Amino acid sequence: MRITGTSPMVKECNVNLVKWFLLDHGAATKPEIAQLTGISLMTVGKIVNEMCEQGALIRLGTQESALGRKAEQFAVNPAFGSSVGMRFLVDRIDVVGADLLGEVKFQHTFPMPEGYGFDRLVEIRDFCRQRLPKIQAVAVGFPAPVFEGRLHSGHLLQFKDVDVQHGLDEVWEQPVLIGRDLNITSIGFARGSLTPVSGDLPKVQDLAYMLLSEAGYGAGFLSGGRVVRGFSYFAGEIGRLPLANGEYLRQFIDSGVSDDEYVRVISQMVAAVTCVVNPAMVVFTGDSVRPALLERIGERLRERVSFNWEGQRNVCPELIYEEDIWPSYRAGLVYLATRQIHSGVCMVEESF
Numbered sequence: 092m093r094i095t096g097t098s099p100m101v102k103e104c105n106v107n108l109v110k111w112f113l114l115d116h117g118a119a120t121k122p123e124i125a126q127l128t129g130i131s132l133m134t135v136g137k138i139v140n141e142m143c144e145q146g147a148l149i150r151l152g153t154q155e156s157a158l159g160r161k162a163e164q165f166a167v168n169p170a171f172g173s174s175v176g177m178r179f180l181v182d183r184i185d186v187v188g189a190d191l192l193g194e195v196k197f198q199h200t201f202p203m204p205e206g207y208g209f210d211r212l213v214e215i216r217d218f219c220r221q222r223l224p225k226i227q228a229v230a231v232g233f234p235a236p237v238f239e240g241r242l243h244s245g246h247l248l249q250f251k252d253v254d255v256q257h258g259l260d261e262v263w264e265q266p267v268l269i270g271r272d273l274n275i276t277s278i279g280f281a282r283g284s285l286t287p288v289s290g291d292l293p294k295v296q297d298l299a300y301m302l303l304s305e306a307g308y309g310a311g312f313l314s315g316g317r318v319v320r321g322f323s324y325f326a327g328e329i330g331r332l333p334l335a336n337g338e339y340l341r342q343f344i345d346s347g348v349s350d351d352e353y354v355r356v357i358s359q360m361v362a363a364v365t366c367v368v369n370p371a372m373v374v375f376t377g378d379s380v381r382p383a384l385l386e387r388i389g390e391r392l393r394e395r396v397s398f399n400w401e402g403q404r405n406v407c408p409e410l411i412y413e414e415d416i417w418p419s420y421r422a423g424l425v426y427l428a429t430r431q432i433h434s435g436v437c438m439v440e441e442s443f
Contacts, residue, residue: 110167121163169191174230176424181247193286232270246306271311301375308330372408375412
């Protein structure tokens with residue numbers, strides 16, 4: 092394959108390769124970078140020197156090389172920039188700040204009055220700027236489908252028919268990543284113990300993360316490591332799932348059904364999801380989840396979808412309960428913001 096492009100583009104690609112190599116390996120010498128990236132040692136030397144002058148890289152001292160000579164090690168400077176993640180809720184905004192490597196530096200909750208608007212975000216922006224070096228990326232999650240910069244449905248009625256993307260970009264004075272809360276959470280859960288800059292793929296790439304709560308119902312789906320959004324970004328609106336009795340799932344669960352009926356309906360829903368997207372894992376969270384019934388739901392599910400590929404285990408997913416959604420949500424925000432900072436020239440399309 093032949094790669095063509097302008098000289099500045101080639102240089103940007105090389106800078107990006109050097110940076111991602113150091114992010115993935117932690118630290119390396121110029122010869123090591125050259126050998127493992129395929130970039131000439133002379134070019135690596137120029138790039139590393141320039142990045143050190145900018146403050147993007149730090150020097151870590153010398154080590155013995157394979158040739159017996161001492162060589163200087165370099166690493167990405169985590170304090171050269173930062174990112175911010177925000178979770179919008181009806182009565183508050185949760186904020187997380189992280190360095191260039193995705194290490195969380197602070198978390199804070201800002202109580203919000205009913206119907207708050209963009210003007211209240213200036214306080215949050217200034218708070219973050221006082222505590223972080225240059226903010227290079229901002230990721231925001233909303234409890235609603237997000238399409239073309241606008242929220243579709245949800246409880247944040249003050250943002251209905253509002254160009255949320257434009258409003259956030261103006262407040263932060265830079266492009267802001269925005270998305271649906273449960274899509275972000277599913278990414279965070281799947282990443283698990285992986286750091287935001289790790290090049291490793293998550294062990295679980297087919298996942299359903301389901302919120303059952305009086306505050307809202309919804310799900311985030313990953314298929315092959317990618318978020319499933321649907322053509323109108325409606326994917327995951329399980330609260331509106333129609334049932335045989337004419338009710339929606341949310342109406343049915345909120346009516347206070349018996350445990351037997353709960354097991355029947357939830358297992359039916361998961362069976363449908365299993366036959367359509369076949370997740371390896373379904374994670375439940377929220378105050379309308381009945382954790383003690385998950386084992387029964389799993390048994391009922393395997394009765395409904397009693398299929399085994401030859402020589403393999405049952406096709407049904409593992410069912411898990413996560414009491415607090417925030418750790419996975421936070422991890423998703425930090426991951427997306429951190430990756431945005433380091434995206435540069437994308438040589439390979441992202442998995443998520």
